[in-house]
Amino acid sequence: QKEVEQNSGPLSVPEGAIASLNCTYSDRGSQSFFWYRQYSGKSPELIMFIYSNGDKEDGRFTAQLNKASQYVSLLIRDSQPSDSATYLCAVIHSNYQLIWGAGTKLIIKP
Amino acid sequence: DVKVTQSSRYLVKRTGEKVFLECVQDMDHENMFWYRQDPGLGLRLIYFSYDVKMKEKGDIPEGYSVSREKKERFSLILESASTNQTSMYLCASSLGLRGQPQHFGDGTRLSIL
Numbered sequence: 001q002k003e004v005e006q007n008s009g010p011l012s013v014p015e016g017a018i019a020s021l022n023c024t025y026s027d028r029g030s031q032s033f034f035w036y037r038q039y040s041g042k043s044p045e046l047i048m049f050i051y052s053n054g055d056k057e058d059g060r061f062t063a064q065l066n067k068a069s070q071y072v073s074l075l076i077r078d079s080q081p082s083d084s085a086t087y088l089c090a091v092i093h094s095n096y097q098l099i100w101g102a103g104t105k106l107i108i109k110p
Numbered sequence: 111d112v113k114v115t116q117s118s119r120y121l122v123k124r125t126g127e128k129v130f131l132e133c134v135q136d137m138d139h140e141n142m143f144w145y146r147q148d149p150g151l152g153l154r155l156i157y158f159s160y161d162v163k164m165k166e167k168g169d170i171p172e173g174y175s176v177s178r179e180k181k182e183r184f185s186l187i188l189e190s191a192s193t194n195q196t197s198m199y200l201c202a203s204s205l206g207l208r209g210q211p212q213h214f215g216d217g218t219r220l221s222i223l
Contacts, residue, residue, distance in 0.1 A: 031208075031209055032209040032211075034211050043214040043215060043217045044153075044214050045214070046211050046213065049211055051209065088152075088153070092208075092209055096208055098212065100152055100153045101152070102152040
């Protein structure tokens with residue numbers, strides 16, 4: 001079992017719809033959770049972080065954390081073609097090491 | 111905003127050459143990291159440093175070394191470049207190990223011929 005798992009996709013979503021990206025992690029003592037967006041040929045860009053159970057909203061993005069079930073999600077409302085990218089989930093484990101998921105490729109269809 | 115600058119966007123070197131990749135950050139971050147990213151393999155940590163002159167091996171340190179003589183600068187060295195080191199190299203920095211996000215430079219696409 002990988003320590004941080006994401007569905008590789010591609011996940012195809014119509015423009016204007018909600019895109020839902022999921023990430024599960026194995027270390028129950030994990031403390032911090034991050035979502036990065038990476039366009040093809042570019043470097044990862046931090047878009048959201050969450051530390052506590054529940055939801056955190058920033059514009060069209062919402063991060064959801066459920067520590068009991070060990071998953072973190074990213075919702076993108078009103079999806080735009082410019083949201084097409086690979087989304088990387090990263091988790092800081094209880095030993096303070098940052099573990100990366102392999103990423104989910106998201107395609108927003110006009 | 112955090113600024114992490116990598117010295118080259120694209121680099122072509124020959125097998126056996128000694129290659130230096132430079133990274134500079136301007137936010138007084140304690141921690142700096144070098145990754146490589148290959149299709150299908152995700153981000154893999156090569157080395158990291160949590161203080162000047164300190165370094166720790168990551169998951170794939172073989173064939174690489176690093177240098178951190180100043181807080182803002184972290185260099186990755188390929189001692190004798192080989193074709194299997196052709197990759198995208200990403201430098202990142204963070205304010206602290208405990209719970210802080212990493213911020214990336216633009217990356218260096220290195221080709222070893």
